[in-house]
Amino acid sequence: MLVWERPEPPDRPVPATLSRERIVRAAIRLADADGLEAVSLRKVAAALGVGPMRLYGYIDTKDELLDLMVDAVHAEIRPTGDGWREVLHSLAEATRKAAQRHAWFADLIGGRPQLGPHTLACGEAVVAAMGGVDLDTAVPAIAAVNAYVTGAVRREITERxxxxxxxxxxxxxxxxxxxxxxxxxxxxxxxxxxxxxxxxPHLDADRTFRTGLDFLLDGIEARISS
Structure with a gap:
């Protein structure tokens, strides 16, 4: 059973109350401050003032914790707009801004499939926005935008x-x-x-990202219109 489906253990009021949300937020604070190398079950437990064994039951492995962290950041990514182009543009911009707030996020996107509820909600909004575009075009178009954003964000974070x-x-x-x-x-x-x-042209990071994104969306639009 995946972590999102597994019920949390009963709350224990002493020495400190816990929940998956508190654990994930503590891990994100550590990663935001010092990168993913600062995240371990022991360090997260210490930040919460509990022993490491208290975390088990809420999460089983560090990989589960990383999955939960990625999903929590996806809650900040809310693609909006009228029509597929605006929504894909919004997805790209929101993902980049999330990575600017959480540099470690760039190391984890584009890896193994993410199946958390916030990630799925983001994907649902994007697919729904494709409307009447046939799946043979919509699916690779979304994949192309995700690949562009992943590469661009990783380069930007690496340069920083x-x-x-x-x-x-x-x-x-x-x-x-x-x-x-x-x-x-x-x-x-x-x-x-x-x-x-x-x-x-010597473009800054914002213009480089947006110009490349427009090139990609123009190509998708040409394919859809053909």
Whole structure:
């Protein structure tokens, strides 16, 4: 029986009341502060002021806890809009914002299937928005948007982590590595890349994400209209 179907054990008022919701919220606070490596049943129990054994019955494994954490974040993702394009756009934006609030979320989306109630509700809203689009088009279209968002969000979070690890922001990185690229491009071996770096658009993270998303949605719209 999956964790969402398994009843919680009877409440014990001492030394501290517990519930799956309290356990998950404590785990999310730890992950938000220090990443997934900060999450273990022992550390979550300590944050709640109880012994680790108290958590069993509510959850059996760390994998179950991670599944519950992912599902809790999906409660923050509420796709809205009129028509499939607005809903898919809303799904993408809401997922990105959730990952910006919870950087660890980027490490877990796109993995094994998520079957929690909030995740299923999100999926239901998206599929319902596809309306009269045939399933042979709707299913890969939704998968394409999810894949785009997963990749884009992971890259953005990885870049943010790299900035923290190196202490170098974008301008500092350019100052450090720009001379190397100039010397390399001066050899004439990479003319196409040189043109991109020197003359191409340099979009910030928001515009990069939204431009790529629009390209993808335009392609889906063309397929649906054909």
């Amino acid at each position: 982590r790299a900035e923290r690890a190196t202490g170098m922001d974008k301008e500092q990185w350019q100052a450090a590595f720009g001379p190397y690229l100039e010397r390399t491009f001066a050899t004439g071996r990479f003319p196409a890349l040189a043109t991109v770096v020197r003359d191409g």
